[in-house]
Amino acid sequence: MSSKISLSIRGWMALIIGCSLFQSSVNAGVPEILDELELKWERQSFGASQLPIYAVHPSTETPNRNHWDDMVVPSQTLPDSPGWKGIVNHYTVLGLTDTLRTFTANVSDGRVSSHFVVTQREVEGDIKAGEIIQLVPESKRAWHAGVSGWRGINGGGLAGINASFLGIEHVNAGFIQASGRRVYSPYDADQILASIALQEEVVRKYDIAPSYVVGHDDITERKQDPGPLFPWEVFFKKGVGAYLSPEELSQSMVPYWSVKEPLPQGESVEFQLSYMARYGYDLDPRALLTPKNIALIEAFRGHFSCNMRPKAIPLSQHSGTRQDMAWISGLVAKYPRE
Numbered sequence: 001m002s003s004k005i006s007l008s009i010r011g012w013m014a015l016i017i018g019c020s021l022f023q024s025s026v027n028a029g030v031p032e033i034l035d036e037l038e039l040k041w042e043r044q045s046f047g048a049s050q051l052p053i054y055a056v057h058p059s060t061e062t063p064n065r066n067h068w069d070d071m072v073v074p075s076q077t078l079p080d081s082p083g084w085k086g087i088v089n090h091y092t093v094l095g096l097t098d099t100l101r102t103f104t105a106n107v108s109d110g111r112v113s114s115h116f117v118v119t120q121r122e123v124e125g126d127i128k129a130g131e132i133i134q135l136v137p138e139s140k141r142a143w144h145a146g147v148s149g150w151r152g153i154n155g156g157g158l159a160g161i162n163a164s165f166l167g168i169e170h171v172n173a174g175f176i177q178a179s180g181r182r183v184y185s186p187y188d189a190d191q192i193l194a195s196i197a198l199q200e201e202v203v204r205k206y207d208i209a210p211s212y213v214v215g216h217d218d219i220t221e222r223k224q225d226p227g228p229l230f231p232w233e234v235f236f237k238k239g240v241g242a243y244l245s246p247e248e249l250s251q252s253m254v255p256y257w258s259v260k261e262p263l264p265q266g267e268s269v270e271f272q273l274s275y276m277a278r279y280g281y282d283l284d285p286r287a288l289l290t291p292k293n294i295a296l297i298e299a300f301r302g303h304f305s306c307n308m309r310p311k312a313i314p315l316s317q318h319s320g321t322r323q324d325m326a327w328i329s330g331l332v333a334k335y336p337r338e
């Protein structure tokens, strides 16, 4: 009996070992995808907390695969800055393999890239959530922002936002349109934890001010990423990015901050847009409700007044609600332009 049991335990052990061997050869996760794409990479640690990352090295045989500008940038465009001025958060819409393929395609035109990619859980390929892949060294410009603007830094190409802001992409499906609303795909909890850990390091390393951690949708009306399900408050609580605590948002605090210019009565699109421009949004408030300004109000709601509550974003209300106005006046007071 006992020998039978031990045989059976050995049988199970063999099965378990066999399974894990099978899994490690079939489901190797990120390394397998990097190898399949013939990218050279190594495990490195990033920042003071030694975050484990996959660092992809430039391809010397096919230099067009390196989607970055070879010039060392930030100190040239920002003489007073030791390095990067800010971070732009994105989502990819694509899965990890297609994301990496796009960012390393051997093309001379239409280049697109990002300094970091943070994975979500993907069953196919057995990708864990929260793996960090560095595709562009911090000494190079990546091509992630396009024509965009924030706090007076604007433009595209080799100048503009790409020259001052690091790009961090999150693997995420984006949104589908349903019943007139955008229905966004949620982020994985482990993906967000990894992104926070990464951005804590970047913020510390480059002394990045909270108001310079933004979403792609904040800096251009052409984009909707990372969208309202990106948990900005969770980042804020870890010291990454700008936000208001409930106390700061309370009606008693807002008049205190904007004492020279109290909130106007009712809902005012002029107030909303002019304060958004004061805060950093690249818009002309006198243009009022142009498609561009409407898109930026929606991005503002996703980031602040309706963050994590996309259903609370009014479908046809473009003017700036009282809640929006309280948020933007609080942000202008808390994070003044330098």
Ligand SMILES: [Zn+2]
Residues within 6 Å of the ligand: 089, 090, 091, 144, 216, 223, 225
């Ligand atoms: Zn983007």
